[in-house]
Amino acid sequence: MARIFVGAAAALVTIMVGGWAVATTGEPDRTAQLAEYRRPNAIPFPEDNPYAAQKAELGRALFFEPILSRDGDRTCATCHVPGQDWTDSTPLAPRNDGGFMDVRTPTLLNIAWIEDILGWDGKFRGLEAVARTPLTAPGNMNMPPEEMVRRLSADPAYVEAFAGAFPEPVAGGNPITQERIEQALATFQRLIVSGEAPFDRWVEGDARAVSGAARRGFDLFHGKANCAACHSGWNFTDGSFHDIGVAKDGNVGRGRFFPGSTALRFAFKTPTLRNVARRPPYMHDGSLATLAEVVELYDRGGIDRPSRSRDIRPLRLSEREKADLIAFLETLSDAGSAEAATLPITATPPRP
Ligand code: HEC
Ligand code: HEC
Structure with a gap:
């Protein structure tokens, strides 16, 4: 479907902002990685159903x-x-x-x-x-x-x-x-948009908006734990389908429509991680009650089977690394007002 971005045409162009290096002296330079998560400032509407x-x-x-x-x-x-x-x-x-x-x-x-x-x-x-x-x-x-x-x-x-x-x-x-x-x-x-979270303030240059544990968690998310392979971009999803080794019932997910595909068997859509700490339970079948259980699943590498994504494997995280990862996920929550959450991004009608 053709899409137009309402509002500023440059909405999704990422602009790098410096500044956090000052507050996090001695930490790695994360400028490039953080820039991948910059919030857009306009909501996309399709041409055949404009705002x-x-x-x-x-x-x-x-x-x-x-x-x-x-x-x-x-x-x-x-x-x-x-x-x-x-x-x-x-x-x-x-x-x-x-x-x-x-x-x-x-x-x-x-x-x-x-x-x-x-x-x-x-x-x-x-x-x-x-x-x-x-x-x-x-x-x-x-x-x-x-x-x-x-x-x-x-x-x-x-x-x-x-x-x-x-x-x-x-x-x-x-x-x-x-x-x-x-x-x-x-x-x-389309107006239901997550509000600004502490993580967004970090992306905008304020390293003090998140804790040291959360900053280490971000490095794991992007590095050793490989989460960003699928939870990518400001909305933390690639919009695609993967078997992360979670489903054990008869539901084969996307495989239903592609019976000949091994990779799509037990594959489900990558969910956004915005406000994720606030909305348990997790996964398509609600089988995991807490973020700690989610991290344990990824640490084990889920169910090892032919359909499991190549991006999923046992991680062998230390207890501190698991806690850091959760601390990072917690920085993705906005202030939590349902009303505010519907309109934090201005939607303007397309120009004639
Ligand atoms: C191969 C792609 C992939 C990788 C890598 C990956 N995820 Fe996921 N994630 C998914 C998919 C797909 C689901 C949904 C699975 C389901 O519902 O059965 C999911 C679900 C989740 C959920 C539950 C969200 C909800 O609303 O139910 C959390 C939290 C999560 N992932 C965090 C992580 C973290 C942390 C990492 C790194 C340790 C990670 N993911 C790595 C694809 C991935
Ligand atoms: C009984 C609870 C229930 C009600 C009522 C309900 N939904 Fe849902 N909604 C779901 C479930 C469950 C799914 C996932 C279905 C699936 O993937 O097979 C879903 C999926 C969706 C999705 C897709 C979300 C995504 O991330 O892919 C949208 C959009 C949606 N619903 C909108 C609506 C609208 C609009 C209404 C009212 C007309 C509605 N829903 C009523 C439970 C509900």
């Missing part, structure tokens, strides 16, 4: 709208909880019949940067296309699309909101369509 304030506001209303579930008992926020970093705290997402799905609810933080292939196993094509699944799935919101359009159309406030958000006239005259519901939801979700 508009009214559309985003409509999407916000729909995200929290219970009438979009057949029984009126669920919204997107039932599982993607704003105050819990847009995920929930359960290992597996709750079905509407008291049971559980086979995967955990992923966070929606920085979803605008994970545009093309979404879902733990990559089952979704583009952010607009995702909503249809939770909305219609019988075990989730269980809403037939026609019924959804009918319910919204019965509310004059929604008719007006859709007409304002999508000014182009439609055949038949009803401004509410399933496609527009999906576009509005996606526009709102």
Whole structure:
């Protein structure tokens, strides 16, 4: 999908800033590595669903709208909880019949940067296309699309909101369509961006923003522990799929769609590490309860099998190194206000 970066065209150009060498005399020069993590200052929006304030506001209303579930008992926020970093705290997402799905609810933080292939196993094509699944799935919101359009159309406030958000006239005259519901939801979700964390202040030149342990943890992350091989860039993900040796149940992840591929068997999407310390449990199956357990898994090298990524191997970290790695991960959390987290980066409409 073609993408445009709204706002400054130079948004993603990294600029090096000096300064922390002063506060960290005797430590390695990390200028080049840190520059790889500089925050962008604009949110990317696709050309076929550009940003508009009214559309985003409509999407916000729909995200929290219970009438979009057949029984009126669920919204997107039932599982993607704003105050819990847009995920929930359960290992597996709750079905509407008291049971559980086979995967955990992923966070929606920085979803605008994970545009093309979404879902733990990559089952979704583009952010607009995702909503249809939770909305219609019988075990989730269980809403037939026609019924959804009918319910919204019965509310004059929604008719007006859709007409304002999508000014182009439609055949038949009803401004509410399933496609527009999906576009509005996606526009709102692209505004869900993690706020500035202590790590970002370090990247901007203030070495005192993080502890010495965290700075050593960063060196491990980038060096001996090899985490940056997959958790790369400011959002700490390569947007790709790997077997890190975690899944032991029947879920083969991305391998479902590529049965002939060894590398994609048990491969799941690399999650962002933004705010990660605050949103346990971890992994696609919620199988690890703490960051300490995550670090132990990587230290062991996970399950050794043909599909396991070549970037995963036993690390043999010392106890101090494990603690340093966790100290580093903790510096990736923002101040934690759900409201602030939705709009820390200015989205401006594209120039005509
Ligand atoms: C029952 C809890 C639940 C509800 C309600 C729910 N989701 Fe999700 N959401 C999930 C789970 C679980 C996944 C992962 C699915 C997968 O990968 O197979 C997911 C995945 C996603 C993703 C992809 C994230 C990524 O990183 O790839 C997006 C976007 C999303 N949901 C948006 C929504 C929207 C919009 C709604 C409301 C229309 C919604 N969700 C309702 C549980 C839920
Ligand atoms: C080969 C690529 C790769 C490497 C190297 C890697 N990771 Fe991961 N990481 C992933 C994938 C893929 C997942 C999701 C796996 C799953 O859900 O089954 C993940 C999950 C995580 C999670 C859980 C996040 C969440 O929201 O559930 C944390 C924390 C994490 N990794 C930290 C690290 C650290 C620390 C290192 C270095 C010791 C590291 N990773 C090395 C690919 C990688």
